[in-house]
Amino acid sequence: xxxxxxxTNFDIEIEFRHFPLHPETPETGLTLEExxxxxxxxxxxxxxxxxxxxxxxxxxxxERTMTYNSRLAQELAMWAETQPGGQKIHDAxxxxxxxxxxxxxxxxxxxxxxxxxxxxxxxAQKVLEERLFREAVDADWLRSRELGVTGVPTFVVGNQGLxxxxxxxxxxxxxxxxxxxxxxx
Numbered sequence: 001x002x003x004x005x006x007x008t009n010f011d012i013e014i015e016f017r018h019f020p021l022h023p024e025t026p027e028t029g030l031t032l033e034e035x036x037x038x039x040x041x042x043x044x045x046x047x048x049x050x051x052x053x054x055x056x057x058x059x060x061x062x063e064r065t066m067t068y069n070s071r072l073a074q075e076l077a078m079w080a081e082t083q084p085g086g087q088k089i090h091d092a093x094x095x096x097x098x099x100x101x102x103x104x105x106x107x108x109x110x111x112x113x114x115x116x117x118x119x120x121x122x123x124a125q126k127v128l129e130e131r132l133f134r135e136a137v138d139a140d141w142l143r144s145r146e147l148g149v150t151g152v153p154t155f156v157v158g159n160q161g162l163x164x165x166x167x168x169x170x171x172x173x174x175x176x177x178x179x180x181x182x183x184x185x
Contacts, residue, residue: 001057002168009172010180016081016090017156018074018140019149025069027105035067053165054098062099070097073104074140075133080119088117 003014022035032043047064054061073093080086092113096102102109107128114124127133144154147161155162155171157178162170176182 001059002166002171005168006171006175009183010175011183012175012180016077017143018078018137019144019152019154020141021070021152022067023069023071025067025105027069027103029066029068029103029105031066032064060095060099062101064098064101066101066103068097068103069105071105071137072107072110072128073097074137075131076110076114076124076128078133078136078140079124079127080114080117083119083123085118089114089119092117 006012007014025035036043051061077089077093080089093104096109096113097104102113104110107125110128111121111124115121147154147156147159149156149161149163151163153163153165155166155174157175157180160174160178162174166174
């Protein structure tokens with residue numbers, strides 16, 4: 001994938017930060033028709049474009065019909081990053097949401113994802129039920145507002161950002177423009 005390739009070619013560290021994309025979405029989710037109501041979006045065409053983009057990246061993409069609130073998934077991910085092997089949570093959440101259509105607002109679904117990647121179930125449950133990473137995600141949301149982030153993905157270095165799914169070449173030019181050092185292979 002593009003970001004992994006950047007890490008191979010440049011002396012950079014990747015940190016995931018969380019962004020409130022549609023935080024008003026109820027726990028039960030919304031159909032894509034409900035989400036995009038009144039916005040004149042051709043959902044089948046948008047889905048076809050996503051399939052094409054994901055295929056080019058070597059990623060799977062399912063036939064999404066719903067969108068779900070990702071707040072609890074963000075809190076789980078922030079905790080997971082503090083655990084050995086927890087970085088796997090990002091790919092597992094992507095798979096769950098974009099491929100399998102899992103409702104990421106449901107605690108039991110999130111615990112199942114954590115369990116599949118080997119995270120301690122009882123700790124994951126406590127993190128979610130007690131909202132132990134609420135403030136940390138709030139801080140990320142505040143930082144994304146300060147930076148003017150309006151969509152995902154957004155790539156940020158310092159106070160400069162690049163919004164949207166970008167080609168590897170565009171990402172490479174961006175990190176070079178902000179001073180990232182190339183690793184000699």
